[in-house]
């Protein structure tokens with residue numbers, strides 16, 4: 001273990017997580033019923049994941065497509081990445097003193113929510129407790145929480161109010177792994193410690209689900225060192241849904257949850273018959289928590305492109321900010337999100353509520369779809385004309401959505417060509433062609449490779 005890097009470690013965990021749906025459930029079947037008293041059907045109690053009305057609970061989320069992730073905690077004061085406490089081996093007593101400098105300025109969360117709205121985001125997910133163990137919210141279960149330490153106030157409450165006031169849906173991130181709690185590691189091999197720590201964890205989640213009104217998303221993270229049985233994840237989810245019947249939860253408490261969480265890459269389609277959702281979470285540089293030295297910022301174009309590709313596959317995009325200890329957002333993030341917001345203002349309707357799009361092959365464009373309308377998002381503008389190979393659906397008409405300019409369509413068996421375009425991209429991030437088709441647009445590139453007439457001997 002000492003010799004593998006954190007990245008490799010997570011790769012391993014990720015591989016395990018891929019099999020989690022099945023493995024987790026099998027495990028649950030072998031375990032004792034978790035709610036024998038509250039259910040007449042113990043099998044059902046054992047296997048509880050989330051309520052069956054998933055489609056209904058997730059409808060707003062599928063529409064929304066784009067959210068803001070916020071990593072905020074004591075590591076925001078330090079500015080050396082949210083893993084600094086472990087990666088630099090900082091003594092716990094020393095780390096704890098950071099609270100004295102953790103003084104978010106008044107209205108800090110308002111600024112986040114305003115920026116999220118401006119960027120075209122529809123929801124926010126903030127760390128209520130990260131691996132460091134510091135609770136940003138009020139609780140009777142520990143003194144290691146914002147109201148009782150440096151900040152002297154409930155930061156989660158301020159976040160919730162700010163998000164709501166800008167019309168954002170509200171999500172809570174919660175790390176199961178805890179580097180501070182005395183039972184956080186020994187719970188793996190000491191049953192009394194596990195009992196205490198699981199009670200503590202369920203208690204904190206109960207606080208979060210009870211004191212802030214309607215919460216839209218619960219985003220669990222890192223389940224080390226326990227499995228679903230150890231965490232009593234089934235019971236955990238049951239409690240969450242008892243308190244918040246309309247909430248959606250992710251898959252990181254080792255149950256499948258309502259959606260999966262591909263990290264730092266655009267996710268793929270779910271397995272056939274799986275009606276859960278997926279959400280790619282991503283950083284704007286390479287760190288989640290504020291990391292002063294990390295200058296590896298993505299361009300606004302990369303962000304827009306990732307958002308398009310998430311929408312194309314029916315997924316969501318949760319894009320992170322790592323505010324500083326005073327709550328202010330690093331300037332590059334503001335700049336990137338402002339540019340993305342300008343693009344979304346004009347083109348957001350090609351993203352929100354879009355349907356999964358089967359057309360996907362182009363080296364310079366991404367695609368989204370609404371019914372029979374295909375949106376071609378050209379991020380690398382080739383000038384004058386663009387073309388789609390193997391489009392099997394008849395195109396009725398097309399225009400450049402960005403400018404309103406109508407576009408000429410030439411369609412032959414293997415190629416749809418859109419001509420008379422300007423030399424220079426009308427929008428640098430992505431120029432969108434709105435293509436009205438005769439039916440649901442379908443592309444077959446293999447057909448092009450196999451059946452297109454060839455030449456020569």
Ligand code: JFZ
Pocket residue numbers: 010011013014017082083221222263281288
């Ligand atoms: C976790 C955290 O360790 C990190 O600090 C951040 O909060 C991020 C959103 O989540 O990192 C992970 C968790 C899971 C995987 C990779 C990184 N995974 O399954 O590949």
